[in-house]
Amino acid sequence: MASRDGGKRTHLGRDYIALEGDEAIFPIHSVIEQIGVAYTKSALSSIHLRGVGEHRGLIAKVLYVGCEHQAGYEGRVGERLGTVQSLQEKYPGITNHVHLEVMATVDPEGLMEGAHVEFGGSLK
Numbered sequence: 259m260a261s262r263d264g265g266k267r268t269h270l271g272r273d274y275i276a277l278e279g280d281e282a283i284f285p286i287h288s289v290i291e292q293i294g295v296a297y298t299k300s301a302l303s304s305i306h307l308r309g310v311g312e313h314r315g316l317i318a319k320v321l322y323v324g325c326e327h328q329a330g331y332e333g334r335v336g337e338r339l340g341t342v343q344s345l346q347e348k349y350p351g352i353t354n355h356v357h358l359e360v361m362a363t364v365d366p367e368g369l370m371e372g373a374h375v376e377f378g379g380s381l382k
């Protein structure tokens with residue numbers, strides 16, 4: 259997959275040119291957390307991936323890919339995730355692409371040192 263714009267656009271993701279029906283792969287080693295729609299009343303998909311293994315702590319969102327697995331499925335980088343959907347109905351004339359966002363989560367321990375924040379209580 260080639261980057262359409264080198265990541266220069268302002269949205270925090272990358273768009274990869276792809277034709278409808280092209281194979282889409284897992285971008286990170288992850289478990290499929292949720293499969294939903296990209297927009298209300300749209301057939302376009304939004305897939306949420308939770309990183310595991312070497313990609314633990316990462317979260318990825320993949321738009322415009324028809325997922326071929328159920329939520330809970332674990333895939334490695336490069337493994338088949340599904341097929342690219344067509345954007346032409348939603349955005350006539352647009353260059354067909356897959357949108358990918360990757361977010362990192364961190365352990366909150368230590369972030370508030372010295373801030374005198376008290377959450378109180380205990381989960382135990």
Ligand SMILES: [Zn+2]
Binds near residue numbers: 271273
């Ligand atoms: Zn995009």
